[in-house]
Amino acid sequence: MKLEIKHDSPLPLHVQVEELMRKLLEQPRYRDGALLPKEVELSNLLGVSRNTIRQATNKLENEGLLVRKKGVGSKAAPKKPLYTGLDHWYSFTNEMRERGIEVLNLSLEVRWVQADKKLAAFFNIEEGRKVLKLSKLKGTKEGLQPIVYFESYFHPRIGVDEQDDFNIPLYAMLEKKYGVRVVKSSENISALMAGKMAKRLQIKPEDPILYRERFVMDAGDRPIEYNTGYYRSDRFIYSININKA
Amino acid sequence: MKLEIKHDSPLPLHVQVEELMRKLLEQPRYRDGALLPKEVELSNLLGVSRNTIRQATNKLENEGLLVRKKGVGSKAAPKKPLYTGLDHWYSFTNEMRERGIEVLNLSLEVRWVQADKKLAAFFNIEEGRKVLKLSKLKGTKEGLQPIVYFESYFHPRIGVDEQDDFNIPLYAMLEKKYGVRVVKSSENISALMAGKMAKRLQIKPEDPILYRERFVMDAGDRPIEYNTGYYRSDRFIYSININKA
DNA sequence: ATCTCTAGTATGTTCGTACATACCTACATA
DNA sequence: TATGTAGGTATGTACGAACATACTAGAGAT
Structure with missing residues (x-):
């Protein structure tokens, strides 16, 4: 140099x-x-x-x-964007750790389901085709209080299956094992009444929750993952940093 | 002295x-x-x-x-630095128009207020110093249904005052008239119960709303604006597009 | 093994000095 | 009148030096 x-x-x-x-x-x-x-x-x-x-x-x-x-x-300076949008190393667990909160998976389920209309449209596959669905409930290590419930669906092209380890940071795993680099995402955020999600998050059905859906793509705009999250609004604030410099 | x-x-x-x-x-x-x-x-x-x-x-x-x-x-620092540029960056009105919804200001208020502790910290000014506050209620052109209530506070360095036209896209105005280029922002998003905001948005106090706060900065990380928004979740979905390519 | 003191190291503060560069004014010249 | 130039002024850049302060690690004592 x-x-x-x-x-x-x-x-x-x-x-x-x-x-x-x-x-x-x-x-x-x-x-x-x-x-x-x-x-x-x-x-x-x-x-x-x-x-x-x-x-x-x-x-x-x-x-x-x-x-x-x-x-x-x-x-x-330590890079500590709370939510960088899409870092290859983005991980809810790590992010919360930086906020000083230790979280773990309170429950985790992986199963094959049939793609519904919306998912089929995004993935550009036939409706009804089998896709892998990952469900996670994350909560505090102390007290095991639920914070967020995630549901993820993966494009069949990727090749993930039930054997994979979903306890480690997801995007890092996808890149390392399957060579898939997440680059783009589009998110929609809304506020909902907890309703049926209340029981899972241990709050009242009339409490407000933050709902987020995320469409994740690679550099070639090919769909990788569809991801939804239901956040307890009393325990989580969604942060975004944007830099147009 | x-x-x-x-x-x-x-x-x-x-x-x-x-x-x-x-x-x-x-x-x-x-x-x-x-x-x-x-x-x-x-x-x-x-x-x-x-x-x-x-x-x-x-x-x-x-x-x-x-x-x-x-x-x-x-x-x-002069109250009104001069500079010229173009190309604004974000406008709620334009964005809604792209979604096919025409919106307008149902109400608009501009007044000087004293900076509270939080605002003073972000702006790095003394608590109690006068800052300009802009409040806007935006809603549909058809039917005049409220969608979002905004509150903005501007750093005194910028020099905006009551004479300015706040009916045109804000960031474009700041850049053209005051030479301020917004470049960075940091956002926090949360779900709340409408509560006191219900009346203004014409919903029930127990309805969930989306709350967003935004810290806006220029290229040198100098604070420009602090902006909060209360969105009716039945009429608005918050969308974010991220591209790390 | 653990605690304490100490010497070494790296940044923090502050001084003095010198010259460079941009700006303004006023005078001199065409 | 218009213009150009010279000198004065204020900030910009850069150097060297010295001491202060916070931290680290190792030597020495208990």
Whole structure:
């Protein structure tokens, strides 16, 4: 890797350093949490003063791209979007863990069902064809209070079956085992009265719940999964981060 | 006015200077656009180095509280910066139109209110400071049935006031008139019982509604708008499209 | 084995200094 | 009158230096 700072460039040194550090921060090792080179090291390495390094670092820290710790060092800011929309590593369990809540599967069922009209349309298959359905009830580790009930349907092309381990993060599993990369999704969110879902979530039928359906596709717009979720609104807030930069 | 910097305080000098300048910026003459004392003047006056003054000033500039101009001086951020751009980003009205539903404002109110704790924290301003609040009730053109009630609060730095036209797409207006480009947003979505909002939306208090809060920022992560929406869940489904390709 | 102190390390704060660059004004020239 | 240029001013960039403070790890004591 070339660490080049042009001292005769019209661009200020601290800007050059800033850009360079931006690239650094994208590297896997730093993305994974390794400490960046120390300020004095960078200073010597790039041939600029420590102040200049700090000037650049301040900017990056301000943008939230890096965190500093006195006496320790600086590193890339931990990526902690509550809900990145679609991360290959998206996982409800991990997400809740970042919010400080440990969750586990209170129940889990996998079975083959016939595709209904809506599902057949999305998957572009014949109505009635067999698809794998995954149902999960997730709740708190402490007290086993239900939070959300998921239902997922997978396109037959993928090849998932009852043998698969659905206790690990789903999208990571799909990518590793079946080479399927989820890239796009379209979501609809609505508020409902719990009704029949009340019993499962252990709330009153007249309580409001958050209902979400998600259509998941790969880079080629091919359907992968249809997923619905019924969230207890007293225990969960749906968060979305959007960046159009 | 007392300009006191304690050199033996546990608080870093640049923090003390920063707080002092915050107070300065509130004074009418600076609020009205007068140039702040020059860096060297402040440096001599307060008995700290120019670097320390700049450290504080950087912070304030970053928060959008003051603008600097090389060769001229620094002053409080103008209420109405000028800039031009185009291409807006989101409009409820246009979005509904795409769904085939014509909507209009059933009511609209603009007034100045004091920032509460939460708002002050997001905007990074003092609690109680005046901010512009925009309230809108949107509904169908046919039948005038309410669909959603919006409440928006704008960062004072932007400079919007009661004179502005809030009947046109908001983000387009902000960009054209004030040069503010909304780039990032973070949303929280939840389901609620309508309660007090029922009357406004013409539903029963026990009906579920969709509640959304949105934090809107520019490319530099500076806060622009805080926006909440209460959606009738029988008339509206929240849709999100995500593409990580 | 566990606790405590200490030396080492990395960032935080602050100073002083020097020169670069953008801006404004006023004077001089065509 | 119009224009261009020179000097003054204020912020921008960059360096070097010193000490403060928070944290880590290892040596030494109990």
